[in-house]
Amino acid sequence: MSPTSDPATRERSRVALVTCDLFPDLWEDDLPLRDVLLSRGAEVDVLGWDDTEADWAAYDVAVIRSPWDYVARRDSFVSWAHSVARLLNPADVLEWNTDKRYLAELANAGLPVTPTDFVAPGDSWTPPSDGEWVVKPTVSAGSQDTGRYLLPAQQALAEAHVARLAAAGRTAMIQPYLSAVDEQGETALIFLPDTGGVLSFSHAIRKGAMLTGPDEGAIDPGSERIDPRSPTEAERATAERVLEAVPGGAGRLLYARVDLIPGPDGAPLLVELELTEPSLFLKEGGDAATRRLAEAILARI
Structure with a gap:
């Protein structure tokens, strides 16, 4: 074992767990991960992705966890991700994955894949004649700006939802509601x-099930x-x-x-x-899952 990989001879690993102002102390499900990393001798800081004072180069690795406010600022979020050299998951993956296209x-x-139609700003959309359908933006998190519509009875509401997204410069996606x-x-x-x-x-x-009705019809x-x-x-x-x-x-x-x-x-x-x-x-996965993730993080350093 080389000196740099031996925990007894190398400096302590520095890990940044990336969150946002909504969860400055992490989402509760990630607290066990923080604790296991600390127990393994790592230094762990919890930082907002848009923290202008953060020195990301000082960390051996930055792990994305709960930056759930990025939706309205996706371009800034992606730009930030590309500026962090040791980011997990990698920035190009995040750029691809944060747009549901x-x-x-x-x-x-x-x-x-669930059948999906995409309606960009300026595109026309002809609603299906019947059935239950889901309308949401291609950039979203936590069922934000998502609604469930029964057609034809709620066609006007569905059309208004698509138009509202288009007016905000957002691409809508329309999927059948999977009743299972x-x-x-x-x-x-x-x-x-x-x-x-x-x-x-x-x-x-x-x-x-999350969706309960039109517009932002979703449980918290x-x-x-x-x-x-x-x-x-x-x-x-x-x-x-x-x-x-x-x-x-x-x-x-x-x-x-x-x-x-x-x-x-x-x-x-x-x-x-x-x-x-x-x-x-991780709570549902138990201690084994949390330890597995923590060891994987340290193994990347």
């Missing part, structure tokens, strides 16, 4: 590096029902296929979360691939 790329690659979420929930599969550094399945949770993020879940073989296989399609390869990732809901035929469909700032549900 990546779903079109994955669909074009043959992956089972009401009874079966959404399965979130969390992937973390194993002891060999290979990104692999860690644990999964069930999330209850964090208030949905969360339970541990064992994914099916089909869900595991789908999630692994999705990760294989990540630009640059999944081997660069510190973490990934793949959110799936059964489609009309019962087969899992990708709702979102969370590579930027997802909750990793």
Whole structure:
């Protein structure tokens, strides 16, 4: 073992956990991660991504955790990410993943993605004739600016939602509401590096339905029902296929979360691939998941 890799002879590792002003002391689910890193002898600072006083070059690694205010300032957030040399996940991944138009790329690659239409500012949109549909912006977090509409009864509201996003210079995305979420929930599969550094399945949770109605008809993020879940073989296989399609390869990732809901035929469909700032549900994953993530962070130094 070289002197620089021996904990007894090298300086303490410096880790920045990246958050925002909304959660200056971290989102509660990340507190166990901080504590394990501290117990391993690392110096840990919690910093807002837009902290103008932060010296990012002074850290061995900066780990994105809860910068959930970036949505209104995505360009600034992406620019900041590219300025941080040792950032996890990497800046180019964040740039790709913070605009949900990546779903079109994955669909074009043959992956089972929830059918999605994108309506950019200036585009015309003809609403579907019937059914339940979800309207949301391509840049969002925590169900912000998201609504669920029953057509044709709520067509005017859906059209107004799309128009409101366009007026703000935002691209809208329209997806069928996957009704299986009401009874079966959404399965979130969390992937973390194993002891060999290979990104692999860690644990999964069930999330209850979030959307309740038009406009911003969603329950508050964090208030949905969360339970541990064992994914099916089909869900595991789908999630692994999705990760294989990540630009640059999944081997660069510190973490990934793949959110799936059964489609009309019962087969899992990708709702979102969370590579930027997802909750990793470490409490539901238990001590083993938290230790696994902490060791993976230290192994990158």
